[in-house]
Amino acid sequence: MKLVIGNKNYSSWSLRPWLALKVAGLPFDEVTHDLYRDGALAERLGYGPTGKVPVLLDAGLAIWETPAIAEYLAEIEPSLWPSERAARAVARAVCAEMHAGFTALRTHCPMNLRLRTTAEAHADVAADLVRIEALWADCRSRFGAGGDFLFGAFSHADAFFAPVATRIRSYGLSVSAPAQRYADRLLALPAFLEWEAAAALEPLQR
Structure with missing residues (x-):
């Protein structure tokens, strides 16, 4: 491939x-x-x-x-989807929500791994973060008992929300302690660190 x-x-x-x-x-x-x-x-x-x-x-x-x-x-x-039917359905739903939604977060806080700044979040961005935190908490409470990720083991759902974790860090966005811990887990993945190291070698474009 x-x-x-x-x-x-x-x-x-x-x-x-x-x-x-x-x-x-x-x-x-x-x-x-x-x-x-x-x-x-x-x-x-x-x-x-x-x-x-x-x-x-x-x-x-x-x-x-x-x-x-x-x-x-x-x-x-x-294994990229949860094995249990209900968890798998919810994982697909949250990926679809990420794909179609959170426009304010994507617009006002585009992914930029090398950026470090802090600013008061736009009201629409804050609303997106409220929904994201609720989504993460719900997945973790219902399906996450078997591991550190949204559905226990790593799945597509975690891959879909990894860029959100980078935005939280890049823009200094304030989230709850559980949400921050989950974001930190995504940013500590060896695979993500490999991606980030390669990104650091690219020319800056904006």
Whole structure:
């Protein structure tokens, strides 16, 4: 398999399937694509029909959109979803909510791993954080007893929320102690540290 990704310092959607692949131990090659280079869009259209990253390439098949990539990978490695039916359904729901929602957080606090700042959160960002904290707490209380992650063992749900953890750190966003502990676990994953180390070597774009 090959995974086409954007700049590691900025591309939150690229991080999600990359992290899942790494934690699951699935072999793949990465194709790193500079989103800010002249002619970048034309090159991306050579990988997938939307001209966006990430794109997973496998056996002549191009899979775009992160939820579709997640499902494809889980067919290869089922442990990327919780094994129990109810937990698996909720995990898919929270991933879908992350994919479609939290627009204020994404707009006002774009992923930038090397940024460290503090500022009062925009009201809409604060509302997004309230929902995220409630979501994390609910998943942990109902399904997380078997481990340190939202559904116990690491799953796609954790990969989908890893960029939120980076935003909490980068922008100095205030969250509850349990939410901060969970965010810190994501940022301490060996796979995430590998991604972050590579991001530190990239040219800054903004």
